[in-house]
Amino acid sequence: MEIIGTNLVYLVSLVFLVAALYSSVGHGGASGYLAILAFTSFSSHEMSTTALILNVIVSGIAFFSYFRAGHFSFKLILPFLIGSIPLSYLGGTIHITQKIYFLLLSIVLIIAAIRMALPLSQKLKEETSPNFYTALFSGGIIGLVSGIVGIGGGIFLSPLMIFMNWASPKNASAASAFFILVNSISGLLGRLSSGIMDIGSLIPLIIAASVGGLVGAYLGANTFSSLTLRRCLAFTLLIAALKSGFK
Secondary structure, X not given: OOOOHHHHHHHHHHHHHHHHHHHOOOOOOHHHHHHHHOOOOOOHHHHHHHHHHHHHHHHHHHHHHHHHOOOOOHHHHHHHHHHHHHHHHHHHHOOOOHXXXXXXXXXXXXXXXXXXXXXXOOOOOOOOOOOHHHHHHHHHHHHHHHHHHOOOOHHHHHHHHHHOOOOOHHHHHHHHHHHHHHHHHHHHHHHHHHOXXXXXXXHXXXXXXXXXXXXXXXXXXXXXXXXXXXXXXXXXXXXXXXXXXXX
């Protein structure tokens, strides 16, 4: 699908905003991009592939910013990656109907909306290391869903880490950024190998996501993110979830 005129301006502006907001908490923004694309006539394959490509760009930028700020721990994220990478690839090879896809997308967007509406500033009582097999299983489930729907999985991983006291908010954001980057690449490779790599009009969106990702990642790694803006985005995600559910 090609996008021209006023629609392109709106789409680029929204992608920039989503990239900035999500990258500020170490996310790639796939659920946000999918929410935006749910209001267009993109096919489900175009939507998920486009979201994954933008995810790779923005999560890569976010990871670099958080890594440079000293918030990343490879030891923390490793078992989650071991579980997620093969299942993310598998998810990317699975062909599902448009109806099932939009149902899954609605569920993901609702979870994303709840996630974005919650503050990240809570302090840990006592940080503990996750059990290896628990992390392996959690990563696998997140990876599978991520590969099918076209997200990186950070929208599930970072709140899980914070809720379970496995990481501080900043460390969880750094871990999620890397997790999203790796899983998005794995999901794209799965789609490529299965011949379902449908791509829409990407160049303007890539530019918008890159600039937004740079702005948000810098602010997120070095300052506080805006909860008010995040809740506005959460409202948008809920609307998109309802729209997707009726497709």
